[in-house]
Amino acid sequence: MTEVIEKKKIKKISITIDGKSMMVSEGITILEAARKAGIYIPTLCYLDNLPHYGGCRLCMVEIKNSKGYQTACTTPVCQGMEIITKTADLQILRRDILELILSEHTFTCLICKDKNDCSEYMHSTRKVGVTTGCNFCTRNGDCELQDLVEYLELKDVRFPIAYRGLEPVKDNPFYELDYNLCVLCGRCVRICNEERNSGVLAFVQRGNATLVGTAFLESQKDAGCEYCGACVDVCPTGSIAEKMGSWVGCPDNSTITTCVLCPVGCKMNVNSKGNRIINVGPEPGKRTAPLQLCVRGKFVPGDIVHHPDRINKPLLKKENRWVEIAWDDAIRYIARNLEKYKGSQFGMIGSAQDSIENNYILQKFTRKVMKSNNVDLLFSYPGKNLLKKIHEYYNAFPPIGLNKIESADTIFVIGSQAYSSHPIVENRIRKAYKNGKQVVVAHTHNNRTADFSNLFVNFNPGKEYSFLSMLMAYISVVLKKRLPDSVRELLENSNQRKLERIGGFRMEEIEQFARTLVKSRKINIIVGEWILRSPESENSFNLLINISRLLGGLENNRVLFLLDEGNRYGGTLVGIHPDYFAGFARVHNRVDHNKWAGLWNTKLPHQKGLSANEMIKNISNDGIRALFVMGDMPPHKNLADLEFMVQQNMFLSQTSDYANIVLPLCSFTETEGHIIDVERSLKKFTPVIKPPGLARPAWATMQEIAEGMRQDGFGYKRANMILSEIKSVIDLSFSTAEFESKRLMSVNRTEHRKSNKFPVQVIIEPNHFHYMGNLLSALIPDMKAIREESVLFVSEKLLRDLTARDGEKVRLITTFGKKVFKVKIMSGLNGKAAYIKPTWDDLPLFSDGLSPERCVVNAKIEDVD
């Protein structure tokens, strides 16, 4: 019922602007009306979609029969209003304001009478490029002050210059700050607080000392900056200047595409010049309503695409050295070798950030050509059937759209750090909270989302299952419902104190949580990776469905699963999974097996497939002997025992050391394809520039290798044809289906035990900061600076047991090994918990496979002597 948004009848009224009469909706502002009619009114502080502000007063207009002038951006239209936007008086007034603004801003570039001829006389006869002329701004040509000066025909500034003479901040990650150019329009402050709810920027000091700044003028990082880049995008001047693409001038092309770095699949605009990406951000002149992204979408694409280490030719390993070879020779070499490894000795590891087209071809190649079911995505979930369960649930109850997250009165967030994994989802959670919705959070520690919640419960790392069962028990108690046997047992057999100690929560807290949920009319449940990345994930899934059912039904409440990476769901859906063909058809079901064998006109393997983790663990003579890796992955030591390994990647990595041959790979800005986003809609990404050298997308490579192996069925000319093939066999428009019976789903129980030998629980953050398996922190220095990977964060309490102090080194010991880390205090961790963002190099400490089984590992921390 609440889904139905009441369409209020919006009254139309008539107004005239500059003598033109028009009908507009009641309630909009004069500025909005004028823009709709294509009438320009100068603005500076105005931002679309944010609460009205009215700070700069450049948008003043004249309204007949009203005293003085009104700001167009804040004044709503009313019936019969007659508005005049341009008069001699208005122009003088606006010019005066602009002059005042410019008295604090360098204006040589704005009002020099030679500005148009400047570039012509700037040439020098020296051999190196030199900057002559007066323009020292990275935004030259895309500066709103330039536009204003032109519109207002400002010729001179009569006021004395009050240049601030501030030191520019050059050591800020991703963008530099030169507040000498700031006109205090407030846009950055407002976008950071009102749109992003990051609370980093504020106006500080008063009078003519006023500046944009942070608390005690500390660095933006210390002030909690999330580097979403929203402030960069809205700044009308050059005071916040992106490092990437500065000084290149204005783009000659702007392309709308989709970010594939997480399944939010943000729409992004990529500015390019020639065959180079300048940046991701608004088109020149469109800075008042930029698309909202996160640090990855905003700053990563250009940096990795034009990375100096990018490879653009096939590289063959000869006597431990890389030699460039021709593409065709590379294909022949690979085809010849792969012939030798058909069957279950071959494995394929794809990337969950790759398109459905590419992943479909990877699994088709593996099954049809290599006769193996060993195909998987990097860092697959420990619960092998989890995605299928989610798929079936979504078929009956499609995921809530991002903009509908707020539609419930309560948002229940569990095990999620969406602010780093799915920042735009976090954005909606914060907005819901700010708009008065109830946000309740349960997590392993007090994190940033908890700051936007009305209720927070901490459960011990790895104890999400206990938390959910207790929650369900209490909900049943509050609702006076009969408990399912498994849960009743849990309540009856165990003593509560013990449960509390193990779970890390108090029963009263759970009860309060349960009561809050029971009182809600409609709940949106947001489930993060701390639930999904666990061997108990399928049980937790069942519990969440049960909870949702108990609390008013599956139709009413919706569960949104925050799967990681751009296309994990899409990739798995098109069959890159050891157990499933496309559409989650079972490999070991005879009917499905025959259907696909028929479709592909071939015999398909019957042998059970291995997950990526299992493949790596099974590298041996009678296990996996040849591996194809699309993108990068952690350099696991077992790879050394492979007989043959092919990698297709954008860079040479540590993993490449084990490869026999490495092919150059296209990024998502150089090719086309589709992902399926968190809302389960198909999203297209398009080429922005041409790929460098011989780099190709996965499908094109596999097709040539297949042809090299004299196999048919791979004659695709464009990625498009692959999509048609996928669409001909599975339903990508997701018509709905029935979900399992009304009965509560049963839950089995496994245990994650605490051990005395390893008393500390280290929370392991799943790493979302990679592209196609390439660790972003290893490629982009600024990313390394903000990520603080490979640092062991501990509670203050835990550090007290050690002699090491904040910032010093400690040794971390797990069942898998030991390693020395820098230690840092982090607030929000309780008791014996620690926290780490591991790099690929740290992973062997947490798992003997490719990645940890769950988001926690038992460990011991000791001093380094």
Next chain:
Amino acid sequence: MADSLNNLLSKYPQNDEGSLIPVLQQTQGLYGYISKEAIEKISSYLRVSRSTIFGVTSFYSQFRFNPPGRNSIKICLGTACHVQGGDFLLNALQLEIGIEPGQTTEDKRFDLTRVACLGCCALAPVMMVNNDIHSRMSVIKIREVLKKYE
């Protein structure tokens, strides 16, 4: 310190931006200044960002970020005092005690504030130490005046 601030905060509703100014005033009343730690506490209690709190605090001249000294010096830069050379006075004083407005000397002997009009313009330029008005000040008189305050 923490306890009295907690006490103070508990009188205000949690997560309420509206209480920011009264909370800041009371905090300053309690400690004489607004410390970094206090801003942190207030920030998490009221859920207002530290930057915003700093912004507000630095906007109003009534708030200071340093503990007050034993003696408080106020230099008037109101219109009359300004015309009579108030800023020369300020500059000289800054050199003399080595701090800028808003700061406190290391030995805690003085803190320094600039104000706009102390209401005795006829006596400009004016400097106030604790509750004493020093009228018709000049740069050479500074040392003499400061001697009286330990």
